[in-house]
Amino acid sequence: MDRLIELIDEKQNPSVVGLDPTEQVVPPQLMTAFTAEAQAELDSLAGSDVDPDAVAEATEVVATGNAAAYFEFNRAVIDAVADIVPAVKPQIAMYEALGPAGLDAYAMTCEYAQQRGLYVIGDIKRGDIGSTATAYAAHLTDDQWHEDAVTVNPYLGSDGIEPFLAAATDRDKDLFALVRTSNPSGSQVQELELAGGERVYEKIADLVEQWGAGSAGRYGYSRIGAVVGATHRDEGRALRARMPHTFFLVPGYGAQGGTAADVAGMFDRDGSGIVVNSSRGIIGAWTTSDHADELLGDDSSATVDDALDAVITSARLAAKAMRDDLRAVMP
Amino acid sequence: MDRLIELIDEKQNPSVVGLDPTEQVVPPQLMTAFTAEAQAELDSLAGSDVDPDAVAEATEVVATGNAAAYFEFNRAVIDAVADIVPAVKPQIAMYEALGPAGLDAYAMTCEYAQQRGLYVIGDIKRGDIGSTATAYAAHLTDDQWHEDAVTVNPYLGSDGIEPFLAAATDRDKDLFALVRTSNPSGSQVQELELAGGERVYEKIADLVEQWGAGSAGRYGYSRIGAVVGATHRDEGRALRARMPHTFFLVPGYGAQGGTAADVAGMFDRDGSGIVVNSSRGIIGAWTTSDHADELLGDDSSATVDDALDAVITSARLAAKAMRDDLRAVMP
Numbered sequence A, B: 001m002d003r004l005i006e007l008i009d010e011k012q013n014p015s016v017v018g019l020d021p022t023e024q025v026v027p028p029q030l031m032t033a034f035t036a037e038a039q040a041e042l043d044s045l046a047g048s049d050v051d052p053d054a055v056a057e058a059t060e061v062v063a064t065g066n067a068a069a070y071f072e073f074n075r076a077v078i079d080a081v082a083d084i085v086p087a088v089k090p091q092i093a094m095y096e097a098l099g100p101a102g103l104d105a106y107a108m109t110c111e112y113a114q115q116r117g118l119y120v121i122g123d124i125k126r127g128d129i130g131s132t133a134t135a136y137a138a139h140l141t142d143d144q145w146h147e148d149a150v151t152v153n154p155y156l157g158s159d160g161i162e163p164f165l166a167a168a169t170d171r172d173k174d175l176f177a178l179v180r181t182s183n184p185s186g187s188q189v190q191e192l193e194l195a196g197g198e199r200v201y202e203k204i205a206d207l208v209e210q211w212g213a214g215s216a217g218r219y220g221y222s223r224i225g226a227v228v229g230a231t232h233r234d235e236g237r238a239l240r241a242r243m244p245h246t247f248f249l250v251p252g253y254g255a256q257g258g259t260a261a262d263v264a265g266m267f268d269r270d271g272s273g274i275v276v277n278s279s280r281g282i283i284g285a286w287t288t289s290d291h292a293d294e295l296l297g298d299d300s301s302a303t304v305d306d307a308l309d310a311v312i313t314s315a316r317l318a319a320k321a322m323r324d325d326l327r328a329v330m331p
Helices: A002-011 A028-044 A052-081 A092-096 A100-115 A130-136 A162-171 A184-190 A200-212 A233-242 A260-266 A290-296 A304-327 B002-011 B028-044 B052-081 B092-096 B100-115 B130-136 B162-171 B184-190 B200-212 B233-242 B260-266 B290-296 B304-327
Strands: A015-019 A087-090 A119-126 A149-152 A174-180 A224-228 A248-250 A274-278 B015-019 B087-090 B119-126 B149-152 B174-180 B224-228 B248-250 B274-278
Touching: A002 A087, A002 A119, A015 A052, A015 A304, A028 A052, A028 A304, A052 A087, A052 A092, A052 A100, A052 A304, A087 A092, A087 A100, A092 A100, A092 A119, A092 B130, A100 A119, A100 B100, A119 A130, A130 A162, A130 B092, A149 A162, A162 A174, A162 A200, A174 A184, A174 A200, A174 A233, A184 A200, A184 B200, A200 A224, A200 A233, A200 B184, A224 A233, A233 A248, A233 A260, A248 A260, A260 A274, A260 A304, A274 A304, A290 A304, B002 B087, B002 B119, B015 B052, B015 B304, B028 B052, B028 B304, B052 B087, B052 B092, B052 B100, B052 B304, B087 B092, B087 B100, B092 B100, B092 B119, B100 B119, B119 B130, B130 B162, B149 B162, B162 B174, B162 B200, B174 B184, B174 B200, B174 B233, B184 B200, B200 B224, B200 B233, B224 B233, B233 B248, B233 B260, B248 B260, B260 B274, B260 B304, B274 B304, B290 B304
Parallel strands: A015 A087, A015 A274, A087 A119, A119 A149, A149 A174, A174 A224, A224 A248, A248 A274, B015 B087, B015 B274, B087 B119, B119 B149, B149 B174, B174 B224, B224 B248, B248 B274
Antiparallel strands: none
């Protein structure tokens, strides 16, 4: 976790920007720039006597165009925040939703962020066993994914974690295991009460702390971090005490309702120990910005450059506001 | 689950072939046919004053070659078993391990299996929340992945399941949630005892049965199946009684140690209710076959066609043997 901790210290900013592009958050000027032609082709193929191969081909071209739009969008966001934040967290699901072409855009995004000096957390939440977990751990060892850390799911126990830890150790990288997720229904499983009186997520927390033992770096944190949602203020504070060698990746700030006050108790006494994610709050800031509204508003003549200008300006402001918001509660 | 159940009935075979290619299980003749040139290029680049872009490019060409070899291997296996088994289960991790190029081979494999009339279970074990789960559910709605069902992880509760169920309902597809995995360390989480005396996996089983209610098809099984490992004979039998509307996907037969006797108790009284997976036992059958040994043996002049012949012959025999093994214990 050392590289992440040092980047946070350097920027004095424990936040990470979630790169989760969707058709809602990428400006339409950008989406259509890459897909308008293919989409028109696809629309023209509607009807019953159409060659399915032609439809499949046009669908793939649209997906490739969407993937290109996602990458251009991400590049603008990365350029906008690279001097403000220490890390980005692309959510692979958003890219997978485009089909195989989306994964190219995911890997290109990770690579570009690394080139800009950012620590890249691949939010992949993979979890499987034995040789399959080893295959997934290629995210950390194969030079084509360009991730510095990945998120993993602990439901399969240590078999699903060890191959990632081995890969991380080999390549000076990290992983983050889900412990307490930010969503409401996470409680259906994670808050189940065990025979000993503790909750399932507390037992998972103990396992994560235990799995990480032996991999602690210069600052006392192991290579296995924990995902702990910002929406659980008291649990977060208790988990900090329970997991003294485990760094926290904290989703749920901003759009999901978590505040700086909610995460304040998860810092350690030195003001380290967590990195807080915001996705829509940064990359979608342009959708609620006056500047963007002026640039893009109802003006159908707005260009791709106008849209990127709006994205960049709004993302910078939002990233700085989040940084200052978190600095205000750092011990 | 109706389509799967009808295909099982038609073939009188409750088994599924796991398409999990690795460099160990794909014959070397096939691997080198696609990658020898690029690999030689990559090897020739070793040294300290090498252009990193040239290395990256050669690495990508090797990965693309490996992906092509995986697809050719899968196509041979699919052709070999298409008249014997109802379904295949490609494990996406094996393809992801090659980088983005691997995902193309995954999707092409799924598409080819569907074209051969097989039901395709994408073993993706995805699990996330809200809009992210919706993005992953594109595996079932986007026409580029070609899956009939996917596996999912239940640790995030119903938020992580509902988008998949909605997608499955919309497209007449299915999902399988992890309940009791076949690996040893699964017990670290799944066997934890709850305050009420039951185990975590039993509670998950109840949730899965409950989440599926309302989506039952013609045969009484819902669209949400459960993954239950063959390595837990007594638990499997008890789960069958506990989850009367939940179809089981059963890994762990064969190479992992599970036997037909182990899974016998998971059938319902009509001989339905489960589909049993074998991966290495089928696709890797050539590695222990006398026929393959004769064809490939120490003969360095063996061709790609020799290797495919060995794979096909051995996979057919192994798939029939597994079918007959399971038929013998069907009620």
